[in-house]
Amino acid sequence: MALIKCKECSNEVSDSAKKCPHCGAKLKMGFIAKFFLFLLIMFFVGSFLAGLSQQRKSDELAKMTVEERKVYEENKKKEDEAFQKVVLVIYSIKKSLRDPKSLEFETIFADDMASIVCVQYRARNGFGGMNSEIAVAFDNKISKETNIWNKKCVNQPLKNFKHATYALDRLN
Helix, strand or coil: CCEEECCCCCCEEECCCCECCCCCCECCCCHHHHHHHHHHHHHHHHHHHHHHHHHHHHHHHHHCCHHHHHHHHHHHHHHHHHHHHHHHHHHHHHHCCCCHHHCEEEEEEECCCCCEEEEEEEEECCCCCEEEEEEEEECCEEECCHHHHHHHCCCCCCEECCCHHHHHHHHC
């Protein structure tokens, strides 16, 4: 144990003391208190930034003309429909597996309208081993052929839809 000086009265105090015995000033904050203070600060900063982001989005929508808002809403609707199509494709892949609980998606890509959905995944086979598979959904069918994958998915301008797995988790 070492002696330190109190910040309030400058008397020497043990470094393990929580309060100065001379003036009663608190000497140091414990780790748990510092941790909770940090969490509290982060909560307020996060809430403030989220509020700013929401306000900025509201301001942008308010500044739009009627025609711009109509285009924005149409684009949003198309994005939502594409997302729903992707979720349906990965749901059908999951339901077709022997062990659906073992499914791990590696990549999920689709074009703007989700008319082409490219999925790479791993799942347990009938013998207990993990297989890597590919699937391409187009024209209301799903193909696992490599030549179709290469034609429809490789070097194509596709968007990442890996976040669709969160919606799939809610379906089960």
